[in-house]
Amino acid sequence: xxxxxxxxxxxxxxxxxQIADRIxxxxxxxxxxxxxxxxxxxxxxxKFGVNRHTVRSALAALGQEGIVRAVQGRGTLIERRERLxxxxxxxxxxxxxxxxxxxxxQGLLLSFAEEPASRDIAxxxxxxxxxxxxxxxxxxxxxxxxxxxxxxxxxxxxFRGIDAAFRQTGSITAAYRMLGVSDYLRVSTEIxxxxxxxxxxxxxxxxxxxxVLVTTALNADPEGVPIQYSVSRFPADTVQFTIEN
Amino acid sequence: xxxxxxxxxxxxxxxxxQIADRIxxxxxxxxxxxxxxxxxxxxxxxKFGVNRHTVRSALAALGQEGIVRAVQGRGTLIERRERLxxxxxxxxxxxxxxxxxxxxxQGLLLSFAEEPASRDIAxxxxxxxxxxxxxxxxxxxxxxxxxxxxxxxxxxxxFRGIDAAFRQTGSITAAYRMLGVSDYLRVSTEIxxxxxxxxxxxxxxxxxxxxVLVTTALNADPEGVPIQYSVSRFPADTVQFTIEN
DNA sequence: AGAAATTTGTGCGTATGTATG
DNA sequence: TCATACATACGCACAAATTTC
Numbered sequence: 231x232x233x234x235x236x237x238x239x240x241x242x243x244x245x246x247x248q249i250a251d252r253i254x255x256x257x258x259x260x261x262x263x264x265x266x267x268x269x270x271x272x273x274x275x276x277k278f279g280v281n282r283h284t285v286r287s288a289l290a291a292l293g294q295e296g297i298v299r300a301v302q303g304r305g306t307l308i309e310r311r312e313r314l315x316x317x318x319x320x321x322x323x324x325x326x327x328x329x330x331x332x333x334x335x336q337g338l339l340l341s342f343a344e345e346p347a348s349r350d351i352a353x354x355x356x357x358x359x360x361x362x363x364x365x366x367x368x369x370x371x372x373x374x375x376x377x378x379x380x381x382x383x384x385x386x387x388x389f390r391g392i393d394a395a396f397r398q399t400g401s402i403t404a405a406y407r408m409l410g411v412s413d414y415l416r417v418s419t420e421i422x423x424x425x426x427x428x429x430x431x432x433x434x435x436x437x438x439x440x441x442v443l444v445t446t447a448l449n450a451d452p453e454g455v456p457i458q459y460s461v462s463r464f465p466a467d468t469v470q471f472t473i474e475n
Numbered sequence: 476x477x478x479x480x481x482x483x484x485x486x487x488x489x490x491x492x493q494i495a496d497r498i499x500x501x502x503x504x505x506x507x508x509x510x511x512x513x514x515x516x517x518x519x520x521x522k523f524g525v526n527r528h529t530v531r532s533a534l535a536a537l538g539q540e541g542i543v544r545a546v547q548g549r550g551t552l553i554e555r556r557e558r559l560x561x562x563x564x565x566x567x568x569x570x571x572x573x574x575x576x577x578x579x580x581q582g583l584l585l586s587f588a589e590e591p592a593s594r595d596i597a598x599x600x601x602x603x604x605x606x607x608x609x610x611x612x613x614x615x616x617x618x619x620x621x622x623x624x625x626x627x628x629x630x631x632x633x634f635r636g637i638d639a640a641f642r643q644t645g646s647i648t649a650a651y652r653m654l655g656v657s658d659y660l661r662v663s664t665e666i667x668x669x670x671x672x673x674x675x676x677x678x679x680x681x682x683x684x685x686x687v688l689v690t691t692a693l694n695a696d697p698e699g700v701p702i703q704y705s706v707s708r709f710p711a712d713t714v715q716f717t718i719e720n
Numbered sequence: 721a722g723a724a725a726t727t728t729g730t731g732c733g734t735a736t737g738t739a740t741g
Numbered sequence: 742t743c744a745t746a747c748a749t750a751c752g753c754a755c756a757a758a759t760t761t762c
């Protein structure tokens with residue numbers, strides 16, 4: 231439990247970035263909840279053993295992410311520290327799962343296409359390679375903040391029209407219902423993590439170097455027939471997953 | 476499915492590091508399995524849009540990690556590339572879960588102590604704050620490579636002697652059995668991701684800037700009584716989680 | 721109200737690291 | 742290996758806004 235993380239020089243990661251990551255984590259951890267503010271720049275500089283300018287670079291990056299806001303003469307205020315919890319279970323539902331943690335959930339359809347299934351997609355959905363599938367690219371927001379960017383594939387024959395249904399409702403569960411699927415189950419979920427790529431930067435409004443959690447999920451209807459394969463990307467600094475058994 | 480990750484300049488993460496991360500991930504993903512070698516430096520330089528010097532810096536870093544080995548006149552050989560899959564379920568077992576993916580699993584006891592439970596720990600274990608708990612710090616290795624660094628807390632009264640049992644068997648499951656707990660269940664698992672800190676660098680043999688997956692898990696006996704709370708850190712480039720429902 | 725202390729904002733010069741060709 | 746350009750980090754100084762006494 232002893233905190234002894236070090237700032238490493240000449241590691242290929244700039245000091246300001248390491249410090250930004252540390253401060254972000256401390257905020258998430260609730261370390262500064264008493265004051266609602268980050269310690270003064272001069273204090274942080276001393277703590278990390280760097281120049282005040284370097285701390286300022288770190289705070290500027292966090293400001294860009296909307297995590298803190300500096301006010302001259304007062305200090306650097308914490309704007310948000312919540313971390314959305316996304317529960318994963320046999321009945322994983324996106325909108326519903328995050329529903330009580332945000333005032334407003336939003337599901338945007340970015341793009342939609344019908345295409346022949348790649349070998350990987352076909353295998354995951356349990357169909358012949360080349361069978362038509364629908365690809366739906368979606369962006370989810372909670373209170374206006376991006377929380378996930380997903381690519382989903384559906385068997386084309388069964389789910390034609392799901393784009394309109396999703397566009398209308400902003401929810402896959404609701405879209406399924408409109409197409410006659412009243413229930414479905416999460417078969418499996420793979421979770422990995424990687425650095426944000428350029429599309430994450432724009433889609434999820436991340437800063438370069440941020441971490442994204444990547445899930446690869448398979449949903450099936452109650453009979454066990456695969457109905458959806460999807461790959462989703464979440465900003466790791468604001469999302470965590472919980473598996474309840 | 477289109478690969479379009481970009482190398483980002485002025486992101487606070489040096490180009491050579493970003494490229495090293497990309498190549499490490501590609502190796503883990505099996506992209507170069509046909510030849511067992513990384514593409515020539517010139518090719519990589521062109522692919523990433525950087526100078527060959529920069530690629531060389533990246534490969535030098537990977538060589539330092541023991542992932543590749545450059546041979547003059549031949550190319551850059553891949554030394555190891557496995558990515559471990561860690562299944563999470565109601566009956567999550569560490570050693571057993573990874574058992575078939577490595578020739579040899581190893582569980583090392585790093586340190587052990589009896590201490591009063593912090594408010595957080597006590598709450599998780601469902602006991603009064605200040606009650607004695609046992610803290611066990613462990614390092615897991617698969618075929619000699621670190622795959623997880625964990626801190627676990629146990630109710631002291633019930634599990635005194637678990638350190639000796641773990642030291643002897645290298646497995647929590649086996650240690651439980653020696654103490655009369657023949658079965659236990661995973662109640663919940665939280666998963667987040669963050670940058671590697673200095674202790675990760677040494678414990679998990681990571682390079683600065685690497686990503687670690689962090690799990691926070693609670694285990695209970697068949698009666699539902701909490702018996703273990705633990706926080707584990709995994710190198711994200713070589714480990715993924717799978718939740719089977 | 722006003723002076724002092726605190727805290728963020730800005731400028732400039734210098735040294736070193738990173739990346740290119 | 743060398744030269745060049747730019748990013749990173751430091752140290753110092755001072756301005757501007759706010760809080761404290």
